[in-house]
Amino acid sequence: MKDLGNDNFSVGPEERVRIKTTVDKAPCVVAFQDPPIGGSWENIQTIPPCGQREFKVSRATGSVFSFDVDCDEAIAPGDPDPVAHYTLTFTSMTNTADPPVQKHINVPNGAGPVSRFFTFTVV
Numbered sequence: 001m002k003d004l005g006n007d008n009f010s011v012g013p014e015e016r017v018r019i020k021t022t023v024d025k026a027p028c029v030v031a032f033q034d035p036p037i038g039g040s041w042e043n044i045q046t047i048p049p050c051g052q053r054e055f056k057v058s059r060a061t062g063s064v065f066s067f068d069v070d071c072d073e074a075i076a077p078g079d080p081d082p083v084a085h086y087t088l089t090f091t092s093m094t095n096t097a098d099p100p101v102q103k104h105i106n107v108p109n110g111a112g113p114v115s116r117f118f119t120f121t122v123v
Contacts, residue, residue, distance in 0.1 A: 036067035072112035082109035
């Protein structure tokens, strides 16, 4: 898995990717597009404070797996840092030598949900 920037990735044929989501302020208010474009979610688990899920891309070169993620907040009144800080960690389960990639989504109080669209293209 290679991070190409702007929430775009290149992956190998049939590569499996795990996404672990965390947030610094409970509750975790995140929604993944379901179903994603070009496949399906697998091994969805709730792991506090948020969760993790996996997907496996197609074998066909040029095929795309993509999805939208919406993050929101429920920040307590008077919080001195009124921003929920989400981290999505993408890890290749197929190519374990590839370093994990982290993407950060910050949601200021009252400004959510914040949407991001991720694309994984098979090369």
